[in-house]
Every structure is written in C-alpha cells, then in structure tokens.
Amino acid sequence: MLSSREKISTRQAVILFLTLVYSPAIRLFPVFTAQIAERAGWLAPVIAMIPFICLVFVMQALFRNEKEASLSDIFIKILGNIPGRMLLFIYLLWLMVLLGLYVRYFAERFLTSLLPNTPMAFFTITMLVVVYFAARGGIVPLARATEFLFLLFTVIFVSLFLLTLSNIEIINLLPVTYYDILPLTKSTYAILGIWGYFPFIFFFGDEINDKEHICRFGLQGTGYLLITALLLLIQTIGVYGYTIIERVSLPYIIVIKSISLLETIERIESIALAFWVITDFVIISVFIYMVVSIIKFLFSLSQKKHLVSPITVFAFVFSLYIAQNRLELANFSKYIGLQLNLFFGLVIPFALFVIGKKRKKI
Numbered sequence: 001m002l003s004s005r006e007k008i009s010t011r012q013a014v015i016l017f018l019t020l021v022y023s024p025a026i027r028l029f030p031v032f033t034a035q036i037a038e039r040a041g042w043l044a045p046v047i048a049m050i051p052f053i054c055l056v057f058v059m060q061a062l063f064r065n066e067k068e069a070s071l072s073d074i075f076i077k078i079l080g081n082i083p084g085r086m087l088l089f090i091y092l093l094w095l096m097v098l099l100g101l102y103v104r105y106f107a108e109r110f111l112t113s114l115l116p117n118t119p120m121a122f123f124t125i126t127m128l129v130v131v132y133f134a135a136r137g138g139i140v141p142l143a144r145a146t147e148f149l150f151l152l153f154t155v156i157f158v159s160l161f162l163l164t165l166s167n168i169e170i171i172n173l174l175p176v177t178y179y180d181i182l183p184l185t186k187s188t189y190a191i192l193g194i195w196g197y198f199p200f201i202f203f204f205g206d207e208i209n210d211k212e213h214i215c216r217f218g219l220q221g222t223g224y225l226l227i228t229a230l231l232l233l234i235q236t237i238g239v240y241g242y243t244i245i246e247r248v249s250l251p252y253i254i255v256i257k258s259i260s261l262l263e264t265i266e267r268i269e270s271i272a273l274a275f276w277v278i279t280d281f282v283i284i285s286v287f288i289y290m291v292v293s294i295i296k297f298l299f300s301l302s303q304k305k306h307l308v309s310p311i312t313v314f315a316f317v318f319s320l321y322i323a324q325n326r327l328e329l330a331n332f333s334k335y336i337g338l339q340l341n342l343f344f345g346l347v348i349p350f351a352l353f354v355i356g357k358k359r360k361k362i
Contacts, residue, residue, distance in 0.1 A: 006138070006140060006207065007140070007207045007208060007209045008139055008140055008143040008207060008208055008209065009208070009209050009210055010208055010209065010210050010211055010213045010214055010216075010217050011213070011217050012143040012144075012146075012147060013143070013201050013202075013208045013217075014201075014217040014218060014220070014221045015143070015146055015147055015150050016142075016143055016146055016201060016282070016286055017197060017198055017201050017221065018150065018221055018224055018225065019146050019149065019150050019153070019279055019282045019283075020197065020279065020282050020283035020286050020287075021194050021195065021197060021225070021283075022153070022228075022276075022279040023102070023105075023276060023279040023280050023282075023283050024102075024105075024194045024283075025191075025194055025228075025229065025232065026232060026252040026276070027105070027250070027252075028190050028193075028194065028333065028338075029044075029190060029191060029194075029229060029232060029233060030232065030233060030236040030237065030245050030251040030252065031245065031246055031248075031249075031251060032187060032189075032190035032334075033187045033190065033191075033233055033237070034236075034237055034242035034243075034245040034246040034251075035187075035242075035246040036183050036186050036187035037180060037183040037184045037186070037187040038180075038183065038242045039172060039173055039174070039176070039237065039241070039242050040176045040180035040183065040184055041184070041187055041233060041237055041242060042173055042230065042233035042234050042237050042238070043176060043180075043184055043230075044184050044187045044188050044190075044191055044229075044233070045191055045225070045226050045229035045230055045233070046226065046230075047184055047185055047188050048188040048191040048192050048195065048229075049222060049225070049226050051188075051192060051346065052192065052195050052198070052222055052225070053219065053222055054350075055195075055196070055198060055199070055345075055346060055349060055350075056198070056214065056215060056218035056219060056221075056222065057215060058349050058350055058352075058353045059198065059199055059202065059214050059218065059349065060214040060215040060218070061353055061356075061362055062074050062349070062352060062353060062356065062362060063202070063205065063211045063212075063214060064212075064362065065362065066211075067210075067211050067212065068206060069205060069206060070202060070203055070204060070205035070206040070207075070293065070297065071199060071200075071202040071203045071205055072084075072088055072203060072293070072294060072297040072298075073205075073206070073297075074202075074352065075087055075088050075352070076088075077356075077361055078352050078355055078356040078359065078361045078362070079352075079355070085298060087348070088294060088297070088298060089298065091203075091294065091344060092291065092294045092295065092298070094340060094344055095200070095203075095287060095290050095291050095294070096291055096311075096314065096318070097318075097322075098287060098337075098341075099284065099287040099288060099291060099311075099314075099315050099318075100314070100315055100318030100319045100322050101319075101322060101329075101332070101333070101337065102280065102283050102284055102287065103124055103127065103128065103284055103315050103316070103318075103319035104124075104319040104320075104322055104323065104329060105280075105329065106123065106124070106127055106277070106280040106284070107120045107123040107124045107127075107319065108120075108326055108329060109250070109273075109276070109280075110123045111123070112249065112250065112326070120320070121316075121320070124316055124319055124320070125316065127280065127281065127284065128284075128312050128315060128316055130281060131281060131284050131285045131288060131312065132308060132309070132312045134281070134285045135285050135288045135289055135292070135308045135312070136305050136308050138304075139204055139207050139289055140207075142282075142285055142286070142289070146282055149278055149282070152275075153275050153278070153279070154228075156271060156272075156275055157228065157231070157275075158231070160235075160256060160259070160268070160271070160272060161231045161234075161235050163259045163268070164235050164239060164255060164256070164258070164259060167238075167239045167255075167258055167259075168234065168235070168238035168239055169238060169239070169241075170238075172237055172238050172239070172240070172241040172242070173234065173237060173238050189338060189339075189342060190338055191229065192342055192345075192346060193337070193338035193339070193341040193342050193345070194338075194341065195225060195345075196341050196342055196344070196345020196346050197341070197345060198218070198345065199345055199348075199349045200290055200344075200345070201286075201290075203290045203293045203294055204289060204290065204293040232252065235252075235255055236251045236252055236255050239255045239258060240254070240255065249326070249330070252272065253269050253272060253273065256268055256269040256272045257269045284315070288308065288311055288312065288315065289304075291307075291311050292304045292307040292308060292311055295307055295311075
C-alpha cells in the first residue's frame with residue numbers, strides 16, 4: 001500500500017482531468033457544435049452536463065467501498081478475473097491509440113500555425129523528452145505542477161474571453177428556439193466524447209486519496225467544465241458565426257488573432273498557443289501514466305518507471321503513422337475517436353454500475 005505522501009488527492013486528480021480536456025476541447029467543441037447545432041451550439045454544454053453529472057455519481061458508487069482501489073481493480077471485482085482483464089486490455093489498446101493521437105495533434109498544430117517547414121519529428125521528440133522525465137517522476141509532482149498551471153491557465157483563458165467581448169455579435173448566438181433542442185442534443189456527443197475521459201483518471205486510482213469525495217470535487221469540476229465550455233463557444237461562434245467556425249481547423253486561435261489591445265498590442269495568440277502547449281504536455285503525460293498503470297496491473301509488475309521508456313518510444317513511432325495528413329487525422333477523430341470515447345468513457349462505466357448492482361459487488 002502506498003503512503004499518503006506518494007498519493008495525490010481527489011481534488012488534484014480532478015484538476016488533472018480539467019486541464020487535460022482543454023486541448024481537445026478548444027480544437028473540437030466549436031467546430032462540431034457549429035456544424036450540428038449552428039448558432040445554438042453554444043448551449044450544447046448545458047445539455048451535456050446532465051449525463052456527465054450522472055457519470056460522476058456512477059464513479060462515486062464504484063469506489064464507495066474500494067477506497068484504495070484503481071479502476072482496474074473495479075473491473076476485476078465486478079466482472080471477474082478473465083473478463084475483467086480482457087476488458088482492461090481493450091482499454092489499454094484504446095488509450096495507446098489516444099496517446100499517439102494527441103502526440104500527432106501537438107505536432108500538427110505547430111506545423112499549421114507556427115513553423116510549417118520544420119520536420120514533424122522535431123516537435124514530437126521535443127515534447128516527448130519533457131514528457132518522459134515528467135512521467136518517470138510520478139504522478140505526485142505532475143499533479144502539483146498542474147495545480148499551479150491550472151490556476152494560471154484559468155486566469156488567462158477568462159482574460160482572453162473578456163478581451164473578445166467587444167467583437168461578439170449577439171446575432172451570431174440568437175435566436176434559439178425549441179427547434180434547436182434536437183440538434184443541440186446531437187451535438188453533445190463531441191463534448192461528452194472528451195468529458196468522458198473522467199473515468200480514465202482512476203486507472204491510477206490506487207495513487208489517489210480520499211476517493212469518498214469523488215462526488216464533491218466531481219460536481220465542482222462539472223461547474224468549471226460548463227462555464228469554460230460556454231465561454232469557449234460564445235467566444236468562437238459569437239465572433240465569427242457558425243458558418244465560418246464550422247469550416248476552420250483552429251477556430252479559437254483565429255478568434256484570439258482578432259484581438260487588438262488598445263490598437264497597439266497584437267499577436268496575443270502566442271499566449272494562447274503557449275498554454276495550449278502546456279495542456280498538451282499534461283494530456284500526453286497523464287495518458288502515458290494511465291498506460292503504464294494498466295500494464296503494471298495486468299502483468300503484476302512492481303515498478304512503473306521502467307515502462308515509461310518503451311511507451312514513450314511507441315508514442316513517437318505511432319504518432320508518425322496514425323494518419324497521412326491532417327484530413328485523415330480529423331476524420332479519425334470525427335468518425336472513430338469520439339464514438340469510442342463515448343463507449344469507453346460513458347457506456348462501460350454505466351454498464352459496470354448496473355452489473356455491479358445486480359451482482360451485489362458495489
């Protein structure tokens with residue numbers, strides 16, 4: 001059993017989750033909600049909040065009597081040894097795909113927005129070297145660093161929103177009628193596909209203290225997710241309208257580029273890009289830690305550190321071959337990634353809850 005000094009709190013785990021969803025959120029939410037729900041898309045997080053709250057309560061129920069367990073332990077307890085390990089292996093494969101996906105997205109963003117003539121491997125290797133040392137250091141220092149970065153990011157995110165207020169046009173956001181309810185509901189799959197990463201944090205649940213507070217901090221995190229998602233969508237759809245946002249690849253950066261402070265200070269998007277890189281670092285580091293945690297459990301290993309090297313190498317190689325270009329990468333996320341995220345992040349936890357109740361395991 002790990003000592004409390006070698007663990008993080010549930011509050012820190014939720015902060016890790018809130019930070020890592022930022023990167024895919026600003027890339028996906030504006031485009032998908034604008035495509036499906038059009039000008040009403042900014043309200044999609046309100047509807048998505050309902051199933052996410054249910055997910056928080058489900059996670060609390062799964063760990064109610066298992067304060068020292070990880071999600072891997074819960075799989076075995078509810079499903080049995082062989083079915084549980086089979087499901088865990090499937091999760092491992094999907095998390096490794098997501099790891100390579102986010103490494104590739106990081107490199108593609110730099111190629112698109114800053115240095116188009118630089119070899120992709122340069123960006124990938126640079127990021128993975130930093131991630132390697134962070135992951136070897138363990139989850140505790142990573143969580144502590146993320147706490148500070150999370151506060152700083154929130155201040156900058158809200159500040160950038162306030163700077164774009166003068167550019168927001170109400171006609172791009174209204175009117176919204178009851179005819180928009182069905183498109184809004186459909187558009188939530190992109191949001192829930194990312195918010196569904198919440199259960200993944202508990203793959204290293206044996207290193208998380210006070211899991212009896214999952215509900216408390218999870219609901220606080222829900223409020224944060226709702227507010228930031230609303231600000232993001234109001235900021236993007238409100239400035240340029242859904243007809244433009246649905247057609248561009250990095251709508252948030254385009255909106256930030258429109259900011260001109262006192263008509264003298266421009267190029268503020270460099271600040272947004274810098275913090276986007278930081279959140280990329282967090283999501284890649286946390287996904288590597290999830291992967292090594294599952295491997296450690298599956299093969300009953302005593303240490304995680306020696307697993308970081310091969311997983312980091314895998315992330316580098318796989319990121320180069322997961323797609324030929326940005327179009328294939330976007331199509332993978334749209335037609336495969338988000339749907340599987342929904343399945344693994346929401347459907348399976350709810351199914352585990354039902355099975356656990358019927359078998360009286362929870």
